[in-house]
Amino acid sequence: MATTKASNDSTVDATQVLRPPAEVLHADELASLAKADNQPRPPGWQLSPKAVRSFICGSKAPKIARKFYGDDVLVERAIVGLAGNRGLLLVGEPGTAKSMLSELLAAAISGCSTNTIQGSSGTTEDQIKYSWNYALLLAEGPSPRALVPGPLHVGMSVGQIVRFEEVTRCPPEIQDVLIGILSEKLMMVPELHGDGRVLLAKPGFNIIATANIRDRGVHEMSSALKRRFNFETVHPIGELAQEVNLVSEQCQRLLDESSAKVAVGREVIEVLVTAFHDLREGVTADGVQVEKPATVMSTAEAVSVALQASLDAYYYGDGTLSSEHIGRHLVGAVIKDNPDDLKKLKHYFDVVVRQRSKDQGGPWADLGKARKWLR
Numbered sequence: 001m002a003t004t005k006a007s008n009d010s011t012v013d014a015t016q017v018l019r020p021p022a023e024v025l026h027a028d029e030l031a032s033l034a035k036a037d038n039q040p041r042p043p044g045w046q047l048s049p050k051a052v053r054s055f056i057c058g059s060k061a062p063k064i065a066r067k068f069y070g071d072d073v074l075v076e077r078a079i080v081g082l083a084g085n086r087g088l089l090l091v092g093e094p095g096t097a098k099s100m101l102s103e104l105l106a107a108a109i110s111g112c113s114t115n116t117i118q119g120s121s122g123t124t125e126d127q128i129k130y131s132w133n134y135a136l137l138l139a140e141g142p143s144p145r146a147l148v149p150g151p152l153h154v155g156m157s158v159g160q161i162v163r164f165e166e167v168t169r170c171p172p173e174i175q176d177v178l179i180g181i182l183s184e185k186l187m188m189v190p191e192l193h194g195d196g197r198v199l200l201a202k203p204g205f206n207i208i209a210t211a212n213i214r215d216r217g218v219h220e221m222s223s224a225l226k227r228r229f230n231f232e233t234v235h236p237i238g239e240l241a242q243e244v245n246l247v248s249e250q251c252q253r254l255l256d257e258s259s260a261k262v263a264v265g266r267e268v269i270e271v272l273v274t275a276f277h278d279l280r281e282g283v284t285a286d287g288v289q290v291e292k293p294a295t296v297m298s299t300a301e302a303v304s305v306a307l308q309a310s311l312d313a314y315y316y317g318d319g320t321l322s323s324e325h326i327g328r329h330l331v332g333a334v335i336k337d338n339p340d341d342l343k344k345l346k347h348y349f350d351v352v353v354r355q356r357s358k359d360q361g362g363p364w365a366d367l368g369k370a371r372k373w374l375r
C-alpha cells in the first residue's frame with residue numbers, strides 16, 4: 001500500500017503502523033470521491049457535504065463501502081451543522097461509534113483525523129491551546145518560533161477539524177476555553193507582540209467533540225457551551241441483521257490485519273449478536289425476560305468478543321470459530337466490575353441458551369457447552 005499524508009506534516013505507511021488513521025486506511029476512497037466530486041464545498045473543506053456523506057454511509061458510484069451503520073439522517077444533520085460552522089457534540093452509550101464517526105468526519109472534511117485532544121480530568125489549557133519550548137523561550141523570549149502549538153492552535157491556523165474526545169471529562173475551566181473559541185473563532189496569545197497576538201481561525205476550522213453518557217459529566221457542561229454545539233445522540237444499532245453484517249465484516253478485517261486465517265461462520269456471529277441483543281434489551285425476540293447486566297453490551301464489545309474468540313480458535317483450536325469459543329470470551333465482556341453480572345449471565349444460559357440449544361441445536365448447543373466457564 002502506498003504511503004499517505006495523514007496530517008499536515010507527516011506521511012504514514014499504512015503497512016507499518018498498528019492502526020492507520022481513517023485518511024490513510026481509506027485513502028483510495030477519499031481520492032476517488034474527490035475526483036468525482038463536482039458539488040459545492042464549504043470553505044476550507046476537502047469534499048462537498050454529499051461526498052462526506054458517501055464516505056461515511058457508502059455509495060455505488062464511486063464505489064464506497066459503508067462504514068457507519070445506523071441513522072443516515074443523523075450523519076447528514078451532523079455534516080450540515082459543521083458546514084454551518086457550529087461545533088458538533090456526539091453523545092451516547094459507550095461503544096456506539098461516536099469516536100469512529102468523529103474520525104471519519106474529520107478525515108473526509110479536513111483530510112486529517114489525528115489533530116485530537118483526549119479529554120481527561122488532567123487536561124490543561126496549555127495542552128489544548130499552546131505551550132512553549134522553554135529553551136527557546138529562555139534564549140529569545142516569547143516568539144512565534146518558541147510557541148508550541150496545541151491541537152486548537154493547529155486547527156485554527158490551518159483551517160482544520162479538531163477532535164475533542166470525552167470533552168465532559170475535562171474540568172469546567174477547560175470546557176470554557178471552547179466557548180470563546182467557538183463563538184469568536186479567535187485565540188489570544190497575550191505573550192506575543194504584533195501579529196501573533198491574535199490568532200484568527202481559517203475557514204475549515206471546527207470542533208467535533210464526543211461524550212459518553214455513562215460517565216459523569218454531560219450534565220455539568222455549561223449551558224453557554226451547550227449552545228455552541230449541535231448535539232447528536234448516537235444509539236446502538238437496532239437491527240439484528242445489520243449488526244451481524246457489521247460484526248462479521250469488522251472481525252474479518254481485524255483477522256486479516258493479524259494475518260490469522262479463521263473460518264468465521266455467519267451462524268456463529270448471529271448467535272453472538274443475538275445474545276448481545278437479548279442482554280442489552282432485557283428481553284429476547286420470543287418475549288422471554290432476561291436480566292440486563294450493568295455492563296454495556298455495545299457493538300464494539302461484540303466485535304472484540306468475535307475477534308478474541310476467533311484468535312482463540314486460530315491459536316488453540318483448529319482454525320474454525322465455534323460458539324463455544326464465543327461463550328468463553330463472553331464472560332470477559334459481560335463480567336467487569338459487578339459480581340451480580342455473573343449471576344445474570346448464568347441465568348441467561350440456564351433459561352435462554354438451554355432452551356435454544358434443545359430447540360435449535362447447532363451453534364446454540366455449542367454455546368451451551370461454555371456454561372462451565374461461567375465461574
Ligand SMILES: Nc1ncnc2c1ncn2[C@@H]1O[C@H](COP(=O)(O)OP(=O)(O)OP(=O)(O)O)[C@@H](O)[C@H]1O
Nearest residue numbers: 068069070094095096097098099100212299300303
Ligand atoms: N453504528 C455503528 N456503525 C459502525 N460501527 C459501529 C457502530 N456501532 C459500534 N460500532 C463498532 O464500535 C467501534 C467503535 O467504537 P467507538 O470507540 O467509536 O465507540 P464510542 O461510542 O466512541 O465509545 P466510547 O464511548 O467508549 O468512547 C467501531 O470500530 C465498530 O466496530
Ligand SMILES: [Mg+2]
Nearest residue numbers: 098099165210
Ligand atoms: Mg469514544
